[in-house]
Amino acid sequence: MVKPVLPLLPYGRQSVDEEDIAAVVEQLRGDWLTQGPAVRVFEEALAAITGASYAVAVNSGTAALHLACLAAGVREGDVGITSDITFVASANAIRYAGGQPLLADVDPASALVTLASLEAQVEAAARLGKKPKVLVPVDFSGAVADLPAVRALAERTGALVIEDAAHALGATYTDPARPGETLRAAGCVDAHMGILSFHPVKHITTGEGGAVTTNDEALYRELLDLRTHGITKDPALLERNDGPWYYEQRTLGYNYRITDVLCALGTSQAKKxxxxxxxxxxxxxxxxxxxxxxxxxxxxxxxxxxxxxxxxxxxxxxxxxxxxxxxxxxxxxxxxxxxxxxxxxxxxxxxxxxxxxxxxxxxxxxxxxxxxxxxxxxxxxxxxxxxxxxxxxxxxxxxxxxxxxxxx
Ligand SMILES: Cc1ncc(COP(=O)(O)O)c(C=O)c1O
Structure with missing residues (x-):
């Protein structure tokens, strides 16, 4: 007897429908393929979903982590702490910025870092004569890490918190210290910045894509500049001004821009x-x-x-x-x-x-x-x-x- 062929059932898969396709086609017919208004529209949708004041969309979750580490001030010789159970990008971002990642062990039942394991890495940093510049807790599988505890540790050590929320768009958590409040992943109530990924198996997709969220205007402006080569046109920041065309590269940034075409897809996906x-x-x-x-x-x-x-x-x-x-x-x-x-x-x-x-x-x-x-x-x-x-x-x-x- 011939065995019936069962449809493949993968662990994850995108859901892209005709409405998404129409949104992309419409964008392709328009004036802007990149650096246009669709980016801002997608960013506003992300800010509304997470509750963060600002979102900066970039071309991958990895780029988002890299920019967040740079904006947090990670430089050569610094240390940052993240989870041992995560996609390598969470730790690589600290390395891209010149820092050394220290890896915290997890609770095997949840695969989340524990306060004790983070504290052990703070002590490991102290043995190197350092204080961690960033703590990068990972919201694993969709469940938010113990961010209030991470924040308290960050306040004690002077670190900034980058919440890796690549798995957690739409997740919520509570904090016994804030009874009655429902807090959102990447909402940046307990973190200085959050990062998201829009890889196809994630909650919403742009094919490749990511974002950094924050409630801090200075970090937001820094992230915007870093996304585009470290270049600014803001007259208040220029060292001189040769005219309306003039820009200055103030710091070494990247081209981590996401296209308007992908943002049109992202905005359409976000509605769902x-x-x-x-x-x-x-x-x-x-x-x-x-x-x-x-x-x-x-x-x-x-x-x-x-x-x-x-x-x-x-x-x-x-x-x-x-x-x-x-x-x-x-x-x-x-x-x-x-x-x-x-x-x-x-x-x-x-x-x-x-x-x-x-x-x-x-x-x-x-x-x-x-x-x-x-x-x-x-x-x-x-x-x-x-x-x-x-x-x-x-x-x-x-x-x-x-x-x-x-x-x-
Ligand atoms: C926890 C975590 N952080 C960061 C990333 C990087 O995201 P991207 O693939 O969009 O670069 C991923 C991607 O799978 C991830 O799972």
């Missing part, structure tokens, strides 16, 4: 964000309910109290059996991964601990002890999670997990 989030949260609830009976085999990533996740990812971790080594957990994760692939499901692993990446090790930035990250990494698996999933998709995934559990 509430629907996308609702769908992601409904899928997460379905997984939670259906995986409850497999709780001796897999555990969904823990979401901190007070946080409403934006569910960029839906991650489970294999339960470690008594006496089982992490290598044995990892072997069972590989088995589960392969069973899914055989069923046309394409899960993913987010992320390989940064401290073990060969380039970090060779640069002397690896090493150290990361029991939380190692435990998390051994068993984690990102299951399909995207708005266009249809009825029955979650069952397809859960059935494979149940079969893997049954096989021992």
């Amino acid at each position: 964000l509430p629907r996308f989030l609702e769908r992601r949260r409904a899928i997460a609830r379905e997984y939670d309910a259906k995986l409850a009976s497999l709780a001796d085999f897999v555990t969904p990533l823990a979401v901190r109290a007070g946080v409403t996740s934006a569910y960029h990812l839906y991650i489970v971790n294999l339960v470690q059996r008594p006496g089982e080594s992490l290598a044995q957990v990892a072997a069972r994760r590989l088995d589960l991964y392969q069973r899914m692939r055989a069923a046309s499901i394409l899960p993913q692993v987010h992320y390989i601990p940064v401290h073990g990446q060969p380039d970090f090790v060779r640069a002397g930035l690896g090493g150290g002890s990361y029991p939380g990250a190692e435990r998390y990494y051994a068993g984690c698996l990102s299951l399909p999670m995207f708005p266009a999933m249809v009825d029955g998709d979650v069952d397809r995934v859960v059935d494979v997990i149940a079969a893997a559990r049954g096989a021992g």
Whole structure:
């Protein structure tokens, strides 16, 4: 008998509809392909979503991190602290600016940095004779890091906080010190800057794209200049003024501009964000309910109290059996991964601990002890999670997990 071919079910996928396509086509027919008004419109949409006063759209989340580190004053010889479980870009941005990233361990249940692990890295910085210039907490999988705790630590150490909210557009959290308030990811209530990514698997997409958010006007102006070669035309800042055409490069910046074409797509996508989030949260609830009976085999990533996740990812971790080594957990994760692939499901692993990446090790930035990250990494698996999933998709995934559990 011929096996029926199942549609591929990836871990993430963009949702682009005819309305988005029409918005892009209209932009292509207009006067501005780049540096036009559509950028500002997209930035205003991002400010409205996050609640931050300002948003600066750029051509990737990585560029956003780089500019945020530069605007925060990271320079040669500085140190910054981020998470060991993140996409490498969070740590690379500190390196681009000339700084040394120190990697904080995570709570294996949530994959978020803990206050204790951040404090341990502040002490590691002190051993180097330094205070961290930036703390870069990562809102993992859509769940906001403990930003009030990070902010308190930053105030004690004099660091600036850059919230890596690439996974968290639309997520919210609460702070016991601010009863009744709902705080938003990248809203910059507890951070000096937030960064977003619009890569296709994210909540809204521009293909490639990103943004920095802030409530600080001086940082905003700095970010605008850095996005375009460090050039300003602001008469108040010029050292001399040769005429209306005149500009000055005041600092070394980049071309990190995003095009108007992509911003037209971003603005169109942003209108759908509430629907996308609702769908992601409904899928997460379905997984939670259906995986409850497999709780001796897999555990969904823990979401901190007070946080409403934006569910960029839906991650489970294999339960470690008594006496089982992490290598044995990892072997069972590989088995589960392969069973899914055989069923046309394409899960993913987010992320390989940064401290073990060969380039970090060779640069002397690896090493150290990361029991939380190692435990998390051994068993984690990102299951399909995207708005266009249809009825029955979650069952397809859960059935494979149940079969893997049954096989021992
Ligand atoms: C946590 C995190 N930070 C930063 C980035 C970088 O974003 P981009 O791919 O848009 O450069 C990503 C991308 O996946 C990410 O997951």
